[in-house]
Amino acid sequence: MFGGVYASATLGISCGSSPTAHQSTLRVLRRHLIALSERTPLLAGIGQRAFVDIDSLLRPVYGHAKQGASFGHTRIAGKSVLRRGLSPLAVTIATPTAAPVIAAVRLRAGRAGSAGAPRACSPRRSTPAKAAGAVASNILVRGDCAYGNSKVIAAVLKTGARFSFVPVKNAPVNAAIASIPDERYTPVHYPARWSIPTPAS
Numbered sequence: 001m002f003g004g005v006y007a008s009a010t011l012g013i014s015c016g017s018s019p020t021a022h023q024s025t026l027r028v029l030r031r032h033l034i035a036l037s038e039r040t041p042l043l044a045g046i047g048q049r050a051f052v053d054i055d056s057l058l059r060p061v062y063g064h065a066k067q068g069a070s071f072g073h074t075r076i077a078g079k080s081v082l083r084r085g086l087s088p089l090a091v092t093i094a095t096p097t098a099a100p101v102i103a104a105v106r107l108r109a110g111r112a113g114s115a116g117a118p119r120a121c122s123p124r125r126s127t128p129a130k131a132a133g134a135v136a137s138n139i140l141v142r143g144d145c146a147y148g149n150s151k152v153i154a155a156v157l158k159t160g161a162r163f164s165f166v167p168v169k170n171a172p173v174n175a176a177i178a179s180i181p182d183e184r185y186t187p188v189h190y191p192a193r194w195s196i197p198t199p200a201s
Contacts, residue, residue, distance in 0.1 A: 030128050033093075033103060037132040045095040050134035052161070053092045053100065054143040058110055060085040072110035085110040093129050103128045113146075136160030145169070164188065 037043045043050075058074040060083055071082050087108045092100035129139055139161035143152070148165035156163045167173045 030103070033101060033128055034131045041098070042101060043093060043095055043098045043132050045097045046093075046129070046133045047135065048138060049096055050129050050132075050139045051094045051100075052103070052129055052139055052141045053094070054089070054141065054147055056087055056089045056108075056112070056146065058083055058085050058087050061110075068107070068109045070110040072112070083110070087112045093132070093134075137162070140164055 033042075037046070058072050061069045066086075068086055069084055071084050072087055073080055074083050075081070076083075087110050089106040089108060089112075090102060091104040093103045094100040130136065137160060139159070140163070141156045141161050142164045143166070145166040145168050148167045153163055153165065
């Protein structure tokens with residue numbers, strides 16, 4: 001695709017000049033991630049367990065000509081504020097022994113909500129994890145309460161993966177949680193830190 005070695009920023013500009021820039025860039029990044037996982041311990045242990053995390057974030061931008069920038073709600077120091085920026089939706093892959101790596105990113109306007117999440121969980125989006133060696137039944141898709149809805153859960157189940165989403169707190173959910181006996185709960189241990197293997201010399 002390219003005739004030389006490019007810096008990341010230059011590569012992004014080159015891909016951005018294409019009429020199908022977004023799709024082309026994602027395909028290049030997806031293949032790059034899969035190739036890295038085949039040649040390095042980037043996603044060591046992915047055959048046993050893979051964590052696919054979905055999250056959106058609001059990042060401030062400056063300048064009136066910034067394309068796509070708009071005002072969106074975010075929380076700073078526990079307070080809800082209106083901030084001008086972009087709101088990318090990011091999907092990462094990790095294992096119990098490998099730190100998260102970005103598998104997909106969708107750049108969106110700052111006012112965007114989390115409505116694009118079902119697309120992030122679609123069978124096509126699970127391709128990088130499966131191509132890197134993950135087994136569908138060993139993939140755990142995680143997200144906060146923005147993704148704990150029927151559309152996202154249906155998209156995850158369609159891939160054959162499992163899910164762990166924070167439910168939206170309301171009266172029916174609280175009643176359902178209160179009805180579960182203590183002995184029915186199963187502890188969930190998420191990796192808090194990773195030990196990155198050192199490549200053999």
